[in-house]
Amino acid sequence: MTNPADKYEIVMGLETHVRIKSNTKMFCSCANALELASEPNINVCPVCMGFPGMLPTVSAGVIDLAVRASHALRSTVAETSVFDRKSYFYPDLPMGYQITQLYEPIADGGEVRALIDWELRTFRIHHMHIENDAGKLVHAGWKTLVDYNRAGSPLMEIVTQPDFRSKADVLGYLEELQKLMRWCGASDADMEKWQLRCDVNISIRIKWETELRNRVELKNVNGFASIGRAIDVEFARQIEIYEAGGSIDQETRGWSDERGVSTPMRSKEDAMDYRYFPDPDLPPLTLTPEFITTREIGDLPMDRRLKYLNEYKLIEDDARILSEDLIISNFYEELVSITKDPKKSCSYITTILFALFEAHVTRLNLSDIKSETREIARVIELVNADELSSTNSKIVIEKLVFEWWKADEWVDSLSLRQTNDTGALEAIADAVIAESQTQLAEYKNWKVNLFGFFVGQCMKKSAGQGNPKIFTEILKKKLS
Ligand SMILES: [Zn+2]
Known part of the structure; x- marks a missing residue:
């Protein structure tokens, strides 16, 4: 029936x-x-x-x-x-x-x-x-x-x-x-x-x-x-x-x-x-x-949401979250206009900033950020330029949220700037290998898991400032 x-x-x-x-x-x-x-x-x-x-x-x-x-x-x-x-x-x-x-x-x-x-x-x-x-x-x-x-x-x-x-x-x-x-x-x-x-x-x-x-x-x-x-x-x-x-x-x-x-x-x-x-x-x-x-309203939430979905290729949840509130959406628009990186700008808001706000004693929002928006954008640029690791970028973001200053100043004062100078990193790698003959012998004896040991030693010797990706490339060649 x-x-x-x-x-x-x-x-x-x-x-x-x-x-x-x-x-x-x-x-x-x-x-x-x-x-x-x-x-x-x-x-x-x-x-x-x-x-x-x-x-x-x-x-x-x-x-x-x-x-x-x-x-x-x-x-x-x-x-x-x-x-x-x-x-x-x-x-x-x-x-x-x-x-x-x-x-x-x-x-x-x-x-x-x-x-x-x-x-x-x-x-x-x-x-x-x-x-x-x-x-x-x-x-x-x-x-x-x-x-x-x-x-x-x-x-x-x-x-x-x-x-x-x-x-x-x-x-x-x-x-x-x-x-x-x-x-x-x-x-x-x-x-x-x-x-x-x-x-x-x-x-x-x-x-x-x-x-x-x-x-x-x-x-x-x-x-x-x-x-x-x-x-x-x-x-x-x-x-x-x-x-x-x-x-x-x-x-x-x-x-x-x-x-x-x-x-x-x-x-x-x-x-x-x-x-x-x-x-x-x-x-x-x-x-x-x-x-x-003079009271006209430009973009509406739906205009932004469709742009984030179709042009920026964000996932549906992110597109919705970044388009439903005017302050959040304008903040995101400003980040993208500087970084030209819609996806990374999105994740710095939805994961790093929001997590930071939620973890704080009194819940914060974007208007509580002490530094200017372009400094947050600068952090994303530094990560994209390999001058700052994404792990360390969280430290800089937290500093910028609670104190008015510049991203570059924090990166340098905390000695977080990554070295990408291959020549200098190669010298460090050579020194590490020379000092680690026992490990080298073990490594050559098929203990491949010791590779991480060498990267770690290089990072330590460079005071955390060497680019781990470049160290990995160098060590792959030198240890092969
Ligand atoms: Zn009345």
């Missing part, structure tokens, strides 16, 4: 809320510091509390980050966008309406690329708009408490086209979106702190169908694992209904992760009438072309 699931295809679109990492709230000068607020209702003022007669003013810091995020999404930033009121009553919404953008959002179109099972996929963005957040309700027994620290915090809502066909698509997109938001500095996009949360629109259809069927909006799905679970459960639920001859209502359902089920919140019939209209307290937001272009 065939599995009914094979007959159907899942079609999904996402609406993702990302909290903007600005210093202030969206329309007042209250601190936008949710994690740092020591107690409820301390970051509030008459504007975000919705007192009568108070006028909101748009925070420039919020717009700055929203424009950067739009560029990271490769969206077109609107020179003029408009704020609308979305009216509804809820105790955590002190104004009685939310300020959002329905008709003329700040950014239009765009895309996010993700590698899904080794295939590069592009997910289209429909638009992005900005809006303020509501407060937080805390249910305590029979009472409900309200904390307005979050009321008026800025959010971006990023709405996609229905381009997702699997759970892997959705999770791959969200991971990439998270990287993009961190890369452009607009948000830390930490799901556990509710800085990135997601509503999933799900419909299914028979695989050969081209029209979309009714969709269900799953609300409040949070965290990668629960998004995956919610999609599986909803896919199975819709198949079961169609297979039993039923139909799907266009509705909104709430996902409960503890119970692993979704329950209806509201249907199309009782959809709320939000009475959207342009906010008369806020003039249209007008941005100059210069404001928009």
